Amino acid sequence: MIKAENLTKQFDNIMALDHVSAEIKDGNVFGLIGTNGAGKSTFLRLLSGILKPDEGTVTIDGESVFENENVKKRFFYISDDQYYFNNATPQDMMEFYSKVYPEFDRKRFESLIGNFGLEMRRKVHTFSKGMKKQLSVACGISANTDYLFCDETFDGLDPVMRQAVKSIFANDMAERNLTPIIASHNLRELEDICDHVGLLHRGGILLSKDLDDLKLNIHKVQCVLKDGMTEADLVSLDRIKTETRGKLYTMTVRGTREEVVGMIESFQPVFYEIIPLSLEEIFISETEVAGYDIKKLIF
Amino acid sequence: MILLDYKDRRPIYEQIVEKLKDLMICGVLEQDSQLPSVRSLATDLSINPNTIQRAYMELERRGFIYSVKGRGSFVADTSTIRALKTSELKNKLGDWVEEAKRAGIKEDKAHSWLAEEWIYEENGSGGGVKE
Numbered sequence: 001m002i003k004a005e006n007l008t009k010q011f012d013n014i015m016a017l018d019h020v021s022a023e024i025k026d027g028n029v030f031g032l033i034g035t036n037g038a039g040k041s042t043f044l045r046l047l048s049g050i051l052k053p054d055e056g057t058v059t060i061d062g063e064s065v066f067e068n069e070n071v072k073k074r075f076f077y078i079s080d081d082q083y084y085f086n087n088a089t090p091q092d093m094m095e096f097y098s099k100v101y102p103e104f105d106r107k108r109f110e111s112l113i114g115n116f117g118l119e120m121r122r123k124v125h126t127f128s129k130g131m132k133k134q135l136s137v138a139c140g141i142s143a144n145t146d147y148l149f150c151d152e153t154f155d156g157l158d159p160v161m162r163q164a165v166k167s168i169f170a171n172d173m174a175e176r177n178l179t180p181i182i183a184s185h186n187l188r189e190l191e192d193i194c195d196h197v198g199l200l201h202r203g204g205i206l207l208s209k210d211l212d213d214l215k216l217n218i219h220k221v222q223c224v225l226k227d228g229m230t231e232a233d234l235v236s237l238d239r240i241k242t243e244t245r246g247k248l249y250t251m252t253v254r255g256t257r258e259e260v261v262g263m264i265e266s267f268q269p270v271f272y273e274i275i276p277l278s279l280e281e282i283f284i285s286e287t288e289v290a291g292y293d294i295k296k297l298i299f
Numbered sequence: 300m301i302l303l304d305y306k307d308r309r310p311i312y313e314q315i316v317e318k319l320k321d322l323m324i325c326g327v328l329e330q331d332s333q334l335p336s337v338r339s340l341a342t343d344l345s346i347n348p349n350t351i352q353r354a355y356m357e358l359e360r361r362g363f364i365y366s367v368k369g370r371g372s373f374v375a376d377t378s379t380i381r382a383l384k385t386s387e388l389k390n391k392l393g394d395w396v397e398e399a400k401r402a403g404i405k406e407d408k409a410h411s412w413l414a415e416e417w418i419y420e421e422n423g424s425g426g427g428v429k430e
Contacts, residue, residue, distance in 0.1 A: 029347050166345035174338035174348040192311065193347045212310045212353070276308040 001026055002047060002147065002181075006056035009042055016042040018203040019056070024181060024196075026146070027173065031194035031211075032183040033283070038200040040183040041080060044149050047181070048077040060147070073101060075147035080155075082136040084124040090135055091120045094142075101143040109142035112168075116161075129156045137165055141172060150182045154189055166193055191279045199283060207286060214282055219260050221251045223272035236263055240285050252277070252285045300335065303344060311346060315354035323363060323377055324384050334364060334372040 002024040009017045017039045024030045034040050045051045047058055049065040049072060058065045065071050084093060090113050098104035113120055116134045124132065133156045140148050148169075154162050170193075172178040184190055190197065191211070198208040218240075224247050225233070231242065231249070238254040253260050257274060264272050277285070301318045303311060322328045337355065341348035355372050358364045363380050366372045399409055 028349060163345045167342045170341035170344075170346060170348050171338060174336075174341055192305065192345075195347060195349050212312065215308075215310050276310075278308055 001061060002179075003059050004043075004047065004056070005059075007043070007046055007053050007058065008055035009039075009046060009051060010054055015203050017046070020200070020203070020205050021056075022198055022205060022208055024147075024179065026179050027177045028179060028195040029169070029173070029193050030179070030181045031190040031197040032181065032200060033187060033190060033197055034183075034185065034200035035202075036185065039203045040185075040200055041151055043200065044077065044079075044151050044181070044183055048072070048075060048149055050077070074145055075149060076101070076140040076143040076145045077149040078136045078140045078151060078153050080151040082132060084132070084135075086125075088124050089121050090118060090124065090138075093124070093135070093139060094120075097139055097143055101145065103144035105142045105144050108144075109138055112138040112141065115164075130158060130161070133157055134161060137168075141168055144176070146177070146179060148178060148180045150180060152184055153182065154184065154186065162189075169193070187278075187280045187283065197279070199286070201287065211279070215276055215279075216256055217254060218277050218282055218285070219253050219255070219257060220275050220277055220281070221249075221253050221260060221264060221272060223249050223251075223264060223267075224270040225249065226268055226270055229267065233267065236266075241288065252281075301340070301344065303346070312350045312354040312357065315351065316357050319354070319358060320363065320380060323374055323380055328374050330374050330377050332374050333370075334374065336371055 004020060004022045007017050007020045008015075020039070020043065032040050032043065042051065046053050047065065049058070049067065052066055060071050060074060063071045085096070088096075090109075094104070094106060094109050098106060110120065113135070116131075116138065118127070118131060118135060118138075124135065127135065133153065137153060140150070154165065157165060169178065169180050173180070182190060182194070194211050196208065196210050197214070199206040221237075231244065234242075234249075234251075237251065237260070239251050240254060241252040243250045255263075257276075260274055264274070300322070301315060303314055307314055319328070319334070328334065334355070335343075337348050337351045340351050344351075355364065355366070359366060359372070363375055363377075364372050365375045396409070
């Protein structure tokens with residue numbers, strides 16, 4: 001388990017992370033979401049011990065990460081901008097990483113490179129952006145680490161490759177309990193694969209919850225109330241947001257489907273409809289409640 | 300075996316539960332036959348194995364499947380699931396009758412429709428598309 005406590009990092013006068021705490025359970029996919037500049041990459045760099053926190057601690061199973069080689073062997077960090085040596089080929093990178101990671105699986109690496117349609121002896125600087133990403137995924141998976149930190153890894157991969165990478169993650173999670181931590185600003189992408197999501201905004205964690213709990217506990221309701229009833233009669237609903245257009249009410253309501261249906265039916269409305277929210281909509285409503293500028297979260 | 304609809308707003312595990320239930324009802328998954336392993340299904344669908352696990356747990360909780368330690372999950376006695384489906388269908392018909400009554404459909408009309416549909420389905424709806 002990875003535990004971050006009270007993490008704070010400041011660059012000159014920019015507060016990148018402000019007392020962030022999070023727990024990442026083994027065998028889960030942790031999704032890290034946030035606007036550009038929210039501190040996702042800084043958070044990952046602190047987790048991987050590249051940066052030293054100004055305050056707070058990062059521990060993996062109780063051991064501190066910073067300057068601790070033994071712990072660092074347990075994760076692989078796929079940075080947004082993966083570094084390759086000058087003139088290096090995938091072959092060279094394999095040689096390098098197998099020195100750093102004792103469990104590096106060379107056969108797996110070679111077969112992944114082959115399956116991705118890359119060449120072991122072609123220079124990395126002649127690769128396209130997407131191909132470099134593929135190479136970094138191959139390195140990360142073959143390193144056979146317990147944790148895999150992915151910073152915008154799906155960015156730049158084509159749809160087929162995205163599915164393939166997700167399949168590989170799924171396989172390794174089931175086979176050797178890999179724990180991927182995926183930072184992304186693409187909510188749609190994370191929706192399919194995450195167990196748990198943490199939302200970063202301006203250096204702080206807004207919420208950290210299981211995705212299914214999030215989804216099952218918030219609904220969008222549309223209804224037309226019967227004559228004589230007004231919004232004031234809806235007090236029993238835990239409403240986050242209400243919009244009225246003539247007689248039609250559109251509301252975002254907390255509660256399970258059964259609870260919401262029960263309450264709505266007790267009003268005997270002329271018509272009603274309940275739909276679960278997408279991850280994107282959940283975040284818009286959650287951040288709105290927190291008083292953040294929602295326009296910054298829609299892209 | 301399972302097709303997921305990513306536009307569906309329900310959690311993915313619920314979709315998997317529904318799809319597997321359908322497969323058991325229509326007999327594609329027979330009683331005591333083995334369900335695909337969590338890993339192979341997760342890899343096929345490119346989704347989180349924990350999601351599949353959760354779907355299997357839900358099916359087991361409802362008594363539709365059982366698991367054997369070290370061997371995997373198997374389809375349980377399908378009579379429970381069929382009974383559930385039967386009552387579900389009956390309720391649906393109830394709703395339909397209510398709606399038909401409101402629309403002023405007469406009972407004998409409804410009967411003749413049912414008979415027509417029945418014959419149509421039995422005479423190979425598989426081939427043609429209904430007008």
